[in-house]
Amino acid sequence: MTDKELMETSIALEITRFQRDSLKDQIDQLTSQLQSTTQRAERAEARLHDTTVMLSNLSMQATAMIKMSSVSEVFIEGRAVLKLINPVFAPSKAVMKRPQ
Secondary structure, X not given: OOHHHHHHHHHHHHHHHXXXXXXXXXXXXXXXXHHHHHHHHHHHHHXXXXXXXXXXXXXXXXXXXXXXXXXXXXXXXXXXXXXXXXXXXXXXXXXXXXXX
16 A cells, blocks of 8 residues: 555544544434433323323313302393203202192
8 A cells, every 4th residue: 555545544544433433422412312302201291191180080070060050130021030040959840740
């Protein structure tokens, strides 16, 4: 090999070593970033699960709760009348029958 070829080979080898070291550093950074992102995703998934359970419990409580009555004002033949909405006690047909 001539001096010129040795010099070119030496320079190419140095460039290759520099690139290798640079790529190793990049791999380490990406590995660290991946671990961090994975941990964040796991925490987010746990929080989502907890939130879903909480909302499920709230909706179950809301549907099991007795609905409160409310009133609204309606006008019948020009007179204000209170109309009962969602009555607490809605009598069954058996209770509504008049004794004979």
